[in-house]
Amino acid sequence: MPSSKPEILVVNPNANAAVTDAMAAALAGLAAGTAVTIRTQTLEGAPFGIESETDAAIVAPMLAALLRQERSRYDAFVIGCFLDPGLNACREAAGKPVFGIGECAIYAALTQADQFGVLALSRTSVARHKPIYRRLGVWDRLAGELPLEISVAEAVGDVTVYPRILARARELRDEYGAGAVVLGCAGMAQHRSALQDALGIAVIDPVQAGVSRAVSEILAR
Amino acid sequence: MPSSKPEILVVNPNANAAVTDAMAAALAGLAAGTAVTIRTQTLEGAPFGIESETDAAIVAPMLAALLRQERSRYDAFVIGCFLDPGLNACREAAGKPVFGIGECAIYAALTQADQFGVLALSRTSVARHKPIYRRLGVWDRLAGELPLEISVAEAVGDVTVYPRILARARELRDEYGAGAVVLGCAGMAQHRSALQDALGIAVIDPVQAGVSRAVSEILAR
Amino acid sequence: MPSSKPEILVVNPNANAAVTDAMAAALAGLAAGTAVTIRTQTLEGAPFGIESETDAAIVAPMLAALLRQERSRYDAFVIGCFLDPGLNACREAAGKPVFGIGECAIYAALTQADQFGVLALSRTSVARHKPIYRRLGVWDRLAGELPLEISVAEAVGDVTVYPRILARARELRDEYGAGAVVLGCAGMAQHRSALQDALGIAVIDPVQAGVSRAVSEILAR
Amino acid sequence: MPSSKPEILVVNPNANAAVTDAMAAALAGLAAGTAVTIRTQTLEGAPFGIESETDAAIVAPMLAALLRQERSRYDAFVIGCFLDPGLNACREAAGKPVFGIGECAIYAALTQADQFGVLALSRTSVARHKPIYRRLGVWDRLAGELPLEISVAEAVGDVTVYPRILARARELRDEYGAGAVVLGCAGMAQHRSALQDALGIAVIDPVQAGVSRAVSEILAR
């Protein structure tokens, strides 16, 4: 009876279905390898991308409302944006475990290396992440964060950006001393495995990291 | 020509007009003593109080929308809630200086004492403030924070809570070593002066602190 | 062909087989729910418990030697002691992902709450953990750590200690403000679920947390 | 009856009257716009500049003595040197609010941006400020500090240094990620407005920041 299998809802808080698809693809290994059903969902009515503080502010209450509505249908929730918008509100709304992919990715990296690096989409993202690192207490473990200056669309769908991603990741490892690299956006999972092989250090995709925590939480029961 | 006088908009992000009135009263001295017009406004459609992470998440985009709409009419804005909801989004929206009363109050206290204490409405508020203090870098300067276990309504309108406020403030000063005390909610300004006299140390009202920063920013030009 | 299934080795770095058995029991859910084989092993020749800095120093090179020897047979390793003895040496030796259960447990807790608490076996353990928390950068997120003053044997095998564990966990939640509680020893998993239900906040068993990270790392590939 | 107007004394703790004049000029806007009288005074017998730890040590007790003598004549005091020499002694001596312009400038910047930068007169000043930033808890919010390698005389009186100031400020914004810039010396206020317009981010003059805090403290009563 499949309905008895625990279920996790992963919400892509932007309206870009290509990102949601990329999330589902990134989660295929986890989905196949664990006795938990993982569903992905695009947040209806959300901006096409979370590219400003305003975008993040807009989706926060929408996410909380969605989780409140779906609270009885899922065992855990994952917010699929590196900024973890509305995480605390979502926890209040869901009354179930809710994981933010940004936090989960950073902590996953820290279980594998003393210093972590982050690849951000843009210079603006880098600035946006700084207060988060201080709030989490990981400031002194951040080797560095570098902007790729690519769009979400390029991150998700354009394989030609890989050389730039690799170059910046190498810089994090060699110039900044990063022992693990976090992909600082939900749509870059397709590059994770190749990057990790090329670098020889752990590369963390935040969507995988967030869902892994949700799966673990459920299976540990 | 009064229209040439700079103007500040202070938004009370909850729908409780009594809080807005208390803010205006708290600002009377500043308004009378500076060549800046200070207007207060209740955020239409907001929850009656900001008493949860969800409330804070809900008002954030509403505040940003309001500031975007009013951006050409004011010289600076003040978000009138100790949690500073939506502060970064509001800055994007306004393109003018926007001050959060929580941050401003804490920094004002730190200009007068090495260690500050905070009087929170409730135990839940105390927990909510912790990540803020880490994010701001003021964690090691916080002597302590104590919950009053009173409602916003009591804070704003019930003078009988003063003895409890005084007792907790004394505890912050004498047991925790606070050299300045921050009122951790927008509605407690009526007690500030009496508290400061009774304690002999600085007591900071966040609304006054936030608006003072806005006034200073304008007059320094 | 079961041999193609990825395998994780969890090493109990003390010679107490009852602890190894408790680990295996704690991992039953994870083992059943994921397409990864999880093996547990007692470290031959180790002290009966890791109850001093000397014990931890003794097992560190033994663990590294074991992992070097087993490196080709497993896909990842987990060091089953909250102190994470020899973690960096083990990483050098294994050339595969190696996870320390202490670090993993703390980070797992931080994905669910702003402030975490720890239940330690003894007062001495509490002192031993302090430099670890500073090194990890989680000092300001630690709500508090309380000693249970029970032995490993009691933790693993004596159900009568549960009321004491519950009392101390409640103290962490209610007096110290912990939003998640970490069991600060490898042998307490049997109490995790009951504690979590009784407290209403996340309770993290370090063995489960460490193995979850290893499983996730493998399945994310 | 003008004598009833509150009065603030701003002490320039060096003997350079040109700096005192520059302070008065910087405060013209605040003086005109608030119902508080602002007086500036050169510290008689002080060194011509505060250009060493010894200079700072020398003026500290002189400032305290002056404030003790003037304590009944003013409602608040401002120490007009970025190093805040003798601030705690002055507080003991005055028994009235005393503000240090260095601290006030840094906190003012932090109410407008996550990361602040500082323009110092010289490389030596940069080194001197480091323990201050740690003591204040703002270390992790400092984007960077750059030396201008100009003298106080040049800062106060030589308009030809502006291009160098602007270049370094741009570097703080663009290379270091500063969201606000603090002028790290009492005499640079004449450049503040032009710099702020050119940079598009907040530029804080410490004398204005310190006096603004004093004014606010008085008007909030």
Add this chain to the structure above:
Amino acid sequence: MPSSKPEILVVNPNANAAVTDAMAAALAGLAAGTAVTIRTQTLEGAPFGIESETDAAIVAPMLAALLRQERSRYDAFVIGCFLDPGLNACREAAGKPVFGIGECAIYAALTQADQFGVLALSRTSVARHKPIYRRLGVWDRLAGELPLEISVAEAVGDVTVYPRILARARELRDEYGAGAVVLGCAGMAQHRSALQDALGIAVIDPVQAGVSRAVSEILAR
């Protein structure tokens, strides 16, 4: 030829000769056991005790002037007050190594224990030390600081205060988790040895710690 022996000057920055005598007594062992001459000197014209920020401010330039005058006669200098008044100015003035006994005592304690405690003369001293601990970066290694509420005269000359000192030191060890205890004033050395024996953990006298650093610096040449 005794004049070829290196010489250290230890300055007691208060005018209380009994404190200077206590310093000399505390240094007898070091003086007898090392090939360095240790001289102690009372700062002429200083306040009778350093019991306020004003006292500390007053002696700072006096100390710098003394060291400038004596710079050619000594190989190193030690400032004999736990607050390290004028330390940086003294370094500029002397152009020789200058050690502050407060800093040296804290670092000496940290070479022997993860967490240190401090016994302060009074509650006011405790507050005065807090910014110092933050500035030094030792905040998170401070187990706690307790006030003895005794005067300098009692600390130096009244043996009946020993039981109180012992009780507070035990509290630091047992309740606060201190692994080493620092005597937070220059005059308590007479109790150090007995305290250390009674507690079974390191007890650090700051005068001994400061002079030890000076001796070491000289002998290491």
Add this chain to the structure above:
Amino acid sequence: MPSSKPEILVVNPNANAAVTDAMAAALAGLAAGTAVTIRTQTLEGAPFGIESETDAAIVAPMLAALLRQERSRYDAFVIGCFLDPGLNACREAAGKPVFGIGECAIYAALTQADQFGVLALSRTSVARHKPIYRRLGVWDRLAGELPLEISVAEAVGDVTVYPRILARARELRDEYGAGAVVLGCAGMAQHRSALQDALGIAVIDPVQAGVSRAVSEILAR
């Protein structure tokens, strides 16, 4: 009766006798100038160098065993490796004061300058030291650490490396703002004095720093 003279054992935890000899040479001044006997000893059976986490893990229990065996013959012990391997285990084993040269060197530097720099043998050493600096709380006082990319053998026996050492030390002083430089390995003492003269700032040899603390501890009794 020479046997009554206190004795310190300095253990070189690698099997390279040339390093032990270099230690003895570095300690000649201290040995001649203090009434304490200083013995140096090579750790039998240790790796030839401590060049990995595994090496450090291997020697830790060997050091503890040696100190346990020698505990009644010495008054204090010094572990002669910058990584301070097994320091806590050695303290348990010895029941006497045990000092780590790495910690002692860092704290010695901090008694002479606000910001310290470190010269490491290699890039790998730099990475290995980072968690140590965080654990000790000195992260924000580290100006920088630079790799020399020389071997222990070169550090100890090859005078031709001096220009490289000097160049990197100058870089720490001039580019990174270090006010004191720590030699980040046990075998570089021969260069200390020349470096200090050339740089004009304190240069700390860790073996001297560690033994100085042990001597001070004994003479302070």
